[in-house]
Amino acid sequence: MASVAPDAASLAAARKLAGSWSHAGSSGLALWGLCQGSGSKPYQAVVDLRGPAYKCSCPSRKFPCKHALGLLVEWSEGRVPSADEPADFAAEWLSRREEKTENTVESGDEAPKKSPDPATAQKRADRVASGLVELDLWITDQIRSGLAAMDTSWAGFDAVAARMVDAQAPGIAGTLRALAGIVASTENWPEKVLDELARLHLLVAAHQKLSELPEDLAHSVKAHVGYPVSTESVMESIPVKENWMILGSGITEEKRLFTRTVWMLGRNSNRWAMLLDFSHGSPNFATETPPVGFLLNADVHFYPGAAALRARMGATHGEPEPFTTMPFGSIDAALQQFTDALAADPWLRSWPAVISSVVPSFVDGSWFLVDESGTALRAEGDSDLLWKLLGISGGYPVTVCGTWNALALTPISVFTGGQVIVL
Known part of the structure; x- marks a missing residue:
């Protein structure tokens, strides 16, 4: 929940809603429930885990609101029972989402682009x-x-x-x-x-x-x-079937073009994949991905390249499940992976990495990630983000996921206490 909460206060408020829920249920990747607020009519909250996407009848301007987060808390702690069908208010919203996706594909907005003659x-x-x-x-x-x-x-x-x-x-x-x-x-x-x-x-x-x-x-x-690559050609490539750990997700905006980046690591192959999706005008992406901190067995199709990283999600096998352990990743291994990728593609600017058992440190105005042997890797990024990383670690070793650009690592998320926290 911490990875999708707009701020710490919202998450704290969500946890206080325990005991306020009624008619909660789950079916497939959908959650719903009624949360009693200060008014006579309870708020209707729905979560589609495939986005994830959220709907609530409350007037909050935060997204997701504390009720949607509270529903996720109830579900994560096993207090949301399974049901055969969604409640009427949830089914209506979920149906509209399905229709929107189908209409988008039919209109050609997300239809596979054919290769030019x-x-x-x-x-x-x-x-x-x-x-x-x-x-x-x-x-x-x-x-x-x-x-x-x-x-x-x-x-x-x-x-x-x-x-x-x-x-x-x-x-x-x-x-x-x-x-x-x-x-x-x-x-x-x-x-x-x-x-x-x-x-x-x-x-x-x-x-x-x-x-x-x-x-x-x-x-x-x-x-x-900048040559275009058709979605059709990518999806025709041989997929990589793996148990993919969703380790990070972020949305950026430039001139009303929203870009969502999702970083995934194959649990068995230790192979990285990066999903990119774009949306004009608002961050409403047509494709959906599992939430950060979940493991998904899926086919992933990579864009062609000497150091293939960008990919598209193909068929999924089963539902996403939370993971509580991470493979070990050393500083030396991360540097070697970057070196190998750069040797294959000399125009690469960065490469994802997972570094285990490092302590964030602020020394003489610079940030470092220091492992148990004393080896230090320079870190960079937004100052608030780095101080947040230090606060989460509490001065103890944590596992950091980020991107290395040959000079410094920019943290994306941190794994501690069996969960992934997006920075």
């Missing part, structure tokens, strides 16, 4: 190649003139990025726009910008020899440039 694909490739030639000339000019003479304003980078959008290379456009932020926020920005320009030059060179590259590496090059 060869002529269209070649036309796009030629357009990208032409744009990358211009980009390489621009990079060469910046190096020859010196970074001190470079137009490092947002408008300067955006002008080059816009040309890449026209050339149908949105991945490169995003990298270029990010350079303005690097200049504005980093003291040693020339070193960082030079590193990014070198990375882009390597990508241009790889694209020019695309037909000579191994198939997996060619797919990685296309992905970093």
Whole structure:
């Protein structure tokens, strides 16, 4: 519950609702119940665990509200009995959710995209190649003139990025726009910008020899440039069937485009998978994933690439169940996994990792994760998030899940006391 609660106060209020419930039940992945509040009419709460998604008749602006969280508390503690059919108020909402999903697929919003015909694909490739030639000339000019003479304003980078959008290379456009932020926020920005320009030059060179590259590496090059990959082709790939542990979930927003990222680790294979979903206007995602802290036996289809990470959920086998133990992960193993992934795909920026038995430490203005041998790994991220991590640990060893970018680890979640807490 802590992973989905909007704040600690909501979770505390939810736990106080024990004894206020009536007509609670569960069927499949749906929970429902009536919670008596201060008024004469009880609040109707429903939870769809596949999202998870929540519905409550209370006027609270928090999402999920304390009643939905309270229902999850009742369920997790075994006080919600099984039922053959949902209550009427729950069935109506669940039915509308099913209809919305079906209508979305029928309208084509989430329908698998078919691969373009060869002529269209070649036309796009030629357009990208032409744009990358211009980009390489621009990079060469910046190096020859010196970074001190470079137009490092947002408008300067955006002008080059816009040309890449026209050339149908949105991945490169995003990298270029990010350079303005690097200049504005980093003291040693020339070193960082030079590193990014070198990375882009390597990508241009790889694209020019695309037909000579191994198939997996060619797919990685296309992905970093921004070539689209059809959902249909991904779902036709051979799936990886595993017991997937859901270790983290987060939603970001940029210009009203909401992106949900879910990190999963195969319990047996120790293989990572990252699910990405997008929604315009509001964080209402058409696809649903199990909640953090649950184990799901499922088929996962990976996008092609030399270091495949992004994936889509396929068929599931059984219902998600909470897990209370984690495989051990050392600092050395995490660094080796990143090294192997980077060797396969040199444009990777980060790779997920699980590090066990580390103590969060704040030393001389910097954050570290220190293991039992005294080995320290630098940590970075939002200050409140890192202090929260320290507070959860209480100065004792915990297991941290995060992403490593060759310089520092950004925590995503922490596993302690048999549960996963999203940071």
